[in-house]
Amino acid sequence: MGSEAIIVFIIAGVVMVAGSNFLSNLISHKSDNPQKREPYESGMVTKGPTWVQFKVGYYLFAILFLIFDVEIAFLFPWAVVFKSIGAVAFLEILIFLIILGLGLLYAWKKGALKWE
Numbered sequence: 001m002g003s004e005a006i007i008v009f010i011i012a013g014v015v016m017v018a019g020s021n022f023l024s025n026l027i028s029h030k031s032d033n034p035q036k037r038e039p040y041e042s043g044m045v046t047k048g049p050t051w052v053q054f055k056v057g058y059y060l061f062a063i064l065f066l067i068f069d070v071e072i073a074f075l076f077p078w079a080v081v082f083k084s085i086g087a088v089a090f091l092e093i094l095i096f097l098i099i100l101g102l103g104l105l106y107a108w109k110k111g112a113l114k115w116e
Helices: 003-027 056-073 075-080 087-109
Strands: none
Touching: 056 075, 056 087, 075 087
16 A cells, blocks of 8 residues: 555545534434533533633543543453463463553652542
């Protein structure tokens, strides 16, 4: 595959995304109901300032949870075929867990896991 194929794939991807967005806007039902601009969660108008600034620690905690959750999910396929893959794969997963543990230790030392 040459550079022509890559260009064709990029153009095809852009055309598919733009085409699906255009088709969605063309076909979708549009409503100018004033109720659409009302608050979504409870349907009640808020009292006081609506935009409240949250601590960045909450987002950091959530991102760390997602990262470690996804990385731990990589252990399940490894555990299923553990008996057939041998000692080299065990060493590789051990290195993976050490790196994961070092990342957790780093986040802990930086105070990213404190919920205050």
